[in-house]
Amino acid sequence: MLKKAFLTNSSGILLSRIFGFLRDMCMASILGAGVFSDIFFIAFKLPNLFRRVFGEGAFTQSFLPSFIYAKNKGVFALSVGGIFVSVLLGLSLLVCFFSPFLTKLLAFGFPPDVIALASPIVRICFWYLLLVFIVTFFGTLLQYKNVFWVSAYNTALLNVCMILALLSAKDQDKLEIVYALSYGVLCGGVAQIVLHFYPLYRYGFFKLFYHAFFALPSFYANMHKHAQRFKKDLKSFFAQFFPALLGSSTAQLIAFIETFIASFLSFGSISYLYYANRIFQLPLALFAIATSTALFPMVAKAIKNSQQDVALKKMSEAFWFLSLTLCFCVVGGIILKDEIISLLYQRGSFGIEDTLKTANVFALYLLGLLPFGISKILSLWLYSHKLQGKSAKYSLISLLCGTLLSLILIAPYGVLGIAFSSSFAGSVLFFLNAKAMGRKNFFCIIANKKWALITLFALPLEALLVYGFKILIQGYL
Template sequence: MFLKGFLTNSSGILTSRILGFFRDLLTATTLGAGIYSDIFFVAFKLPNLFRRVFGEGAFNQAFLPGLFNARLRGGFALKIGLIFCTILIVLSCFAGIFSASITKLLAFGFSDDLIELTAPLVAINFWYLLLIFIVTLFGAMLQFKRNFTAWAYSPALLNLAMIVALLLARNSEAYEAVIILSYGVLAGGIMQILLHCFPMYRLGFFKLLFAGFKELKTKPHNTNYIDKRKSIDQSVKRFFKQFFPAMLGSSTAQFASFIDTLLASFLASGTISYLYYANRIFQLPLAVFAIATSTALFPLVAKFLKESKEEEALKALSKSFWFLAILLSICTVGGMFLKNEIIWLLFERGKFVREDTLMCANVFVAYLLGLLPFGLARIFSLWLYSKNQQVLAAKISAFSLLVGTFFSLILMQFFGAVGLALAGSISGVFVFLLTLHYFSWKYFLSILWNPKFILLTCLLLCVESLVLFAFKAYIFSLN
């Protein structure tokens, strides 16, 4: 079951990322790296932030334990769903009415003309928050039964819908193309919900939610109904007590990207797009290797620590550490050698010109410096989560966000977009070091001191460097 879940999640992530690259390729071709791509990325930033915060574990970390422990699971799941859906519907209506003010907050450096162009797009994209919450709720319920397929592959449907929208918009005016793309986001959200409906029906979760309506009813002077309502309310309170620190801990990377977009709006046109495209490539190895590895490792470490088998947990952690360290090191070295060639191959066409390629490549390298610490921090943070130290993990993440913001404000003055990406990598180093501090330096050094893997890593990196050097010298090099 563990291997099946790992392969399902990793293959789903990989499929989504591949389609995401095709989506970005078409976005670069259709919109280039300028005003119209910037306004779409600003409009899509908040829904994308919400999707990542919920999708990368914040909701599941609180919901799944709550569902396991709830005496009335249908009423618990339904009440959580109703609370969030009500809030998001109100917020989406609010965003439609005050879209200009919200846009000003998202891109404070935009001129009034750009705010006017972006505001309708913000109002459209905001409704995706409601759709992705429903997807997240259904996905978490399916994971209760260890059914991962719909959840793993649903992000691919969003990318597919956006690809279709971009193909339909290729011959349209730039602003009209951005509007079509925004409606493509909503279509993708609906497709994601529909994908979850069949397994939800097959596993009986719709019946469970329907039963929840009866469980939530209260009848005056009926002790049984009042007790049921109290039990559900207690489960919901426990959920929110766990949810907020989990959300903070899972969302700092996304909030950092959100802040970078805000700061980038003060820089030259195209800066937001360079950050977006470079970060998309950076996220591929982080997602396919780091997130997939941590997802597979978490239940194993948690089980060993619960059974007081600390040595077994450390062994599992050590194997995963070296597996991930080798893969991410290879990706880092390869990305640095082929920075220009990667951006050229993926994005340089249409309105995305050579100057954009070279600028985006430098931003990409700055992000790559943080690949290893960000990825490895995910592994060691599992130790904290397994010991119910979510609040501590959230504090580490919050401190790293402050550090990243501080360095962003300084480095953007000298290096522009590259400085913003570099600040993010510095933040990753702080997350890694602080996580190790609370994990135990003694344990970490015992894991790190493995001559066999140290030699293997050095050998692989030397061979990779020689091969890529020869490739660039004798086959192809983009300068």
């Protein structure tokens, strides 16, 4: 089951990221790295943050256990969904009226004329927030039936719609291209929702919603009969959701804060961070997030059944798998940083200077790949013991450490200081999660001489092979 779920998640993530890189290649070629690309990245930053936070486990880790134990699952699901939709709808309407204020908060360093250009784009993109919640809500319900492929593959539709929007508007001026790209985001969100309809119908959720909808008036009319259990279910969900929201989103929140800080630097800085972070996120999602998503139900069930040894064994397997694969990515990525960025982005409006700056940012991001990835596994121990609050506390400490270091390093090192601070925050998070498990449990996970020796010998060998390949390619060029 673990291998099947992992392969489903990782293959879907890989397909989505392939289309994501095609999208970024089109954006780099058509928009380049300048004021207009920065405007879009600022506008898309908040909805994209929520897409990653919701999609990478925060909602699922809190809703799914509550849904399982809910006595009236249909009413519970509609109630939670209705609360979130109402709040996000109201928030989106507020943004429509106060988009200049929100834009100023997102990019405080932008001059007033650029804020004026960005505000309508922020207003359009913000509606994706509502769409991405609906996507995550439907996807979580399907995971209850062990259906993972829809959640894994649906993001590809967002990237396809954005690519089509870029290509359709490529001959227009750059501001019009940004508008087309923003509407492409909304079309992608609608397409993601539609993809869920057939599996929801097949597994009986539309029927569940139908009966629950007509049962709602009777349910609330006789609320005194259900009040205690229903309030307990809702309280349990929200008590887990808010800490999980912070606890599972450290990397995304750091990237969000980095964008705000980078708005005080020269135009293009936000774009360098975005393009580099996009590649950094590929191995993190492909290996760490896919593994933790598949592993979480197994660890949680083992701990619930007092089978701690089984949980530690599963986590040990995941730890060494991630350690080896992520270290391979770090070594290869740092050696080939210039070639990777050049191959993916250097064309059209994206020049060689942009490539070199993005490559250096990418290399510093990679230093945090292993700690961020392993933290995804270690944090499952806290979630399985219902210690979401402690996980949130550790994430907040990591976030503050990374932000403070960014503020210290931004003046002498610019975007490079921001990227290094992100990796430092990941190391802090890893240390705190390892400490929370306890020395004995942590050493049970890492105590594997065989895989330690394989990793020790494999990494230098990889470095020699990759560097030799780089020299060989440069000789031909």
